Amino acid sequence: MTADLVVVGSGFFGLTVAERAARELGLKVTVIDRRHHIGGNAYSETEAQTGIEVHRYGAHLFHTSNKKVWDYVNQFTTFTDYVHRVYGVHKGEVFPLPINLGTINQFFRANYTPAEARALIAEQAGELAGTDPENLNDKGIQLIGRPLYEAFIKHYTGKQWQTDPKDLPAGIISRLPVRYTYDNRYFNDTYEGLPTDGYTAWIERMADHPNIDVQLNTDFFDEAQPISKGSVVGNVPVVYTGPVDRYFDYAEGDLSWRTIDFEEEVLDTGDFQGTSVVNYNDADVPFTRIIEPRHFHPERGYQTEKTVIMREFSRFAEKGDEPYYPVNTEADRAKLLAYRDLATSEKDVLFGGRLGTYKYLDMHMAIGSALSMYENRIKPHFTGGAKLE
Numbered sequence: 387m388t389a390d391l392v393v394v395g396s397g398f399f400g401l402t403v404a405e406r407a408a409r410e411l412g413l414k415v416t417v418i419d420r421r422h423h424i425g426g427n428a429y430s431e432t433e434a435q436t437g438i439e440v441h442r443y444g445a446h447l448f449h450t451s452n453k454k455v456w457d458y459v460n461q462f463t464t465f466t467d468y469v470h471r472v473y474g475v476h477k478g479e480v481f482p483l484p485i486n487l488g489t490i491n492q493f494f495r496a497n498y499t500p501a502e503a504r505a506l507i508a509e510q511a512g513e514l515a516g517t518d519p520e521n522l523n524d525k526g527i528q529l530i531g532r533p534l535y536e537a538f539i540k541h542y543t544g545k546q547w548q549t550d551p552k553d554l555p556a557g558i559i560s561r562l563p564v565r566y567t568y569d570n571r572y573f574n575d576t577y578e579g580l581p582t583d584g585y586t587a588w589i590e591r592m593a594d595h596p597n598i599d600v601q602l603n604t605d606f607f608d609e610a611q612p613i614s615k616g617s618v619v620g621n622v623p624v625v626y627t628g629p630v631d632r633y634f635d636y637a638e639g640d641l642s643w644r645t646i647d648f649e650e651e652v653l654d655t656g657d658f659q660g661t662s663v664v665n666y667n668d669a670d671v672p673f674t675r676i677i678e679p680r681h682f683h684p685e686r687g688y689q690t691e692k693t694v695i696m697r698e699f700s701r702f703a704e705k706g707d708e709p710y711y712p713v714n715t716e717a718d719r720a721k722l723l724a725y726r727d728l729a730t731s732e733k734d735v736l737f738g739g740r741l742g743t744y745k746y747l748d749m750h751m752a753i754g755s756a757l758s759m760y761e762n763r764i765k766p767h768f769t770g771g772a773k774l775e
C-alpha cells in the first residue's frame with residue numbers, strides 16, 4: 387500500500403490521528419512502531435499464571451472532563467464504573483490519599499472539623515511564611531506545614547527523584563492538594579473508568595480499518611527498513627510521535643527523563659493488599675508504590691488462588707531506558723526550544739504526543755491534542771485548505 391500519511395508511533399496520539407485520517411478522509415495510513423505491539427505505553431496484556439490484565443508500562447487510569455474526547459473514545463470501548471482511590475503507608479499505618487480530612491484526623495489522632503483542620507494546616511504552613519522557598523523541601527513546608535509534608539510528600543518525592551528534596555528546585559511543585567472533606571477520589575474529572583475488555587482490545591479497535599496498515603518492530607531510524615526517515619520525509623506527510631531529540635540526532639543535546647523499573651511477582655494469595663494502588667511514603671522502603679491489577683476489574687471475577695503485584699522503583703533514565711516522565715530542568719527547556727525551532731522548519735513533518743513534544747500527557751490529553759492536530763492541520767491539507775507544514 388502506498389501511504390498518503392505515515393504515522394510514527396502507535397500510542398494513543400498516533401492511533402487517533404491514523405483512525406481519523408483513515409475513517410473520515412479515506413486516506414491510506416501506514417503506522418509504524420519499533421515495539422512488537424501497538425498501543426504505546428497504554429498497552430496491556432494478560433499475565434499468564436493468573437489471567438489478570440496487567441498494564442505493561444505502569445498503571446493506566448482513564449479520566450477526562452473533555453466531552454469531545456469522552457465521546458470519541460466511547461466509539462471504541464465501553465468503560466467500567468471503576469473509581470480510582472490511592473492509599474499510602476507511613477510508619478506502618480495506612481492512610482487515605484490525596485491528603486484529605488480523613489488523612490489529617492487519622493494523622494493527628496483528632497476529630498477536627500473542616501474549619502479547624504484548615505486553621506491547623508495554615509498555622510503549620512506559617513513556619514516559613516513570607517520567605518521565598520529555596521528548594522522543594524521549603525516549598526512543601528510552606529504549602530502544607532512540616533508534619534504532613536514530612537510524612538507524605540518528602541520521602542516519596544525524594545524516592546521519585548532519587549534526590550533529597552532539599553536539593554530539588556522549588557518549582558517542581560506549585561501546589562499540594564489538601565481536601566478538607568473526606569472525599570478521597572483520586573481524580574476530579576467528570577468521566578472516569580477502565581476499558582471494559584481492556585486497553586489492548588480498545589486500541590486494536592482504533593487500528594482496525596482497511597486503510598490502516600500497521601508495521602511493528604519497525605524503527606523509523608533504521609534505514610534498512612522499507613519505511614524510514616530517509617525514504618519517507620519529503621515524500622509523504624509524517625506525524626512523528628517518537629522522541630524529538632532522537633529525530634534530530636540529539637543535535638541540541640539529550641532531553642532528560644525519569645523512568646520506572648517494575649518488579650513483578652505472582653503470589654499464592656487471592657488478594658495481597660485489598661486495593662489497586664498503595665504508596666510507600668517512607669524512606670526505608672526503596673519502592674514508591676505497589677500496584678495490584680486485579681483490583682482494577684473487580685467485576686471480572688478473576689481466580690482467587692493467585693494474584694500479581696508490581697513494585698515500582700523510580701530513577702533517572704539512561705539511553706536505552708523507557709523515557710516516562712520529562713525531568714524538565716532549565717537546561718532541558720532551553721534544548722526543547724531549540725528542537726521546536728528545528729521541528730518548525732521540518733516541512734510536512736508534524737511532532738506530537740508525549741515524546742514528540744517532551745510533555746507529560748495523560749491519555750485524554752494525548753487523544754485531545756491528536757484530535758486538534760487532525761482537525762487544524764491534517765484535514766485542511768488533504769481537503770484543499772493548505773495547513774500541515
Ligand code: FDA
Nearest residue numbers: 395397398399420426427444446447606628739740748749
Ligand atoms: P506513547 O509513548 O504511548 O507512544 C509512542 C510510541 O512511539 C511508542 O509505542 C513507541 O514505541 C513509538 N516510537 C518511539 N520511537 C519510535 C521510532 N523511532 N520508530 C517507531 N516507533 C517509535 N495517562 C493517564 O491518562 N492515566 C494514567 O493513569 C497514566 N499512567 C501512566 C503511567 C506511566 C508510568 C506513564 C509513563 C504514563 C502514564 N500515562 C497515564 C500517560 C499515557 O501513557 C500517555 O498519555 C500516552 O502514552 C501518550 O500517548 P503517546 O501516543 O503520546 O505516547
